Amino acid sequence: MKIIRTCREMQAYSHELKLKGENIGFVPTMGALHAGHLELVKRAKSENDVVVVSIFLNATQFHNQQDFEKYPRTLEKDSSLLFDMGVDVLFLPTHEELYPDDYKYRVQELDLSQELCGKYRPGHFEGVLTVVLKLLNLTQPTRAYFGEKDFQQLKLIEGMVSSFFLPLEVIGVPTIRESSGLALSSRNERLSSEQKQMAAKISEILKFSQTSTEAKEQLEKLGFQVEYVEDKMGRRLAAVYSNDVRLIDNVSL
Ligand code: PAF
Numbered sequence: 001m002k003i004i005r006t007c008r009e010m011q012a013y014s015h016e017l018k019l020k021g022e023n024i025g026f027v028p029t030m031g032a033l034h035a036g037h038l039e040l041v042k043r044a045k046s047e048n049d050v051v052v053v054s055i056f057l058n059a060t061q062f063h064n065q066q067d068f069e070k071y072p073r074t075l076e077k078d079s080s081l082l083f084d085m086g087v088d089v090l091f092l093p094t095h096e097e098l099y100p101d102d103y104k105y106r107v108q109e110l111d112l113s114q115e116l117c118g119k120y121r122p123g124h125f126e127g128v129l130t131v132v133l134k135l136l137n138l139t140q141p142t143r144a145y146f147g148e149k150d151f152q153q154l155k156l157i158e159g160m161v162s163s164f165f166l167p168l169e170v171i172g173v174p175t176i177r178e179s180s181g182l183a184l185s186s187r188n189e190r191l192s193s194e195q196k197q198m199a200a201k202i203s204e205i206l207k208f209s210q211t212s213t214e215a216k217e218q219l220e221k222l223g224f225q226v227e228y229v230e231d232k233m234g235r236r237l238a239a240v241y242s243n244d245v246r247l248i249d250n251v252s253l
Pocket of ligand 1: 028029030056058061128131132150153
């Protein structure tokens, strides 16, 4: 597995691959990898000649400094998982490498990004879209892979790729769940076993409630602090807090 740390080297390497006619599959991550990420890698491997994975904990998408600080950092374990999966390139840029402009230039979407998670995390999607655009420009993928668990993020990235005529395909991959129904997330590491048992009920409630209002009531009854439950884009989407851990999930309607 080749490890690349600079933007210049990443760009030169993907340019070389393109000249050779190789298809590049790209999986951007913030690390703390779990089976959900590995599913994206598996899919990328099965559909491309070369797989590039990035690990970059993107400060600009955290509107809460504490959340950023508490985000699990497990680089050694992540690298060995990716190595075992036969990933070709691991891209590990620093903040200084990716933000030479000090975040003076940003990508902003003015509609969907203001709703759902965007309403409660101001600036979050600006940070996501900006870093994803940078990473796509550096890795020049044929296909880029994102989990459906972050459904709003997936839709916004699809919109950006189409609006800026980026020459790649965005692939949404279904959410991977524990057998309990709990959607895999790097934040699950911060849940106690009791909290985990409770969190396993989220998807069930979203699926089986008649309306989003009923789902919200049920989640509150269980003890969650609910940010939102809304039916949109053919999905029922929710964000809740279990103590100080923010969890999101969505199910197809
Ligand atoms: O979904 C994530 O892990 C992040 O939002 C992403 C797409 C890697 C951008 O930092």
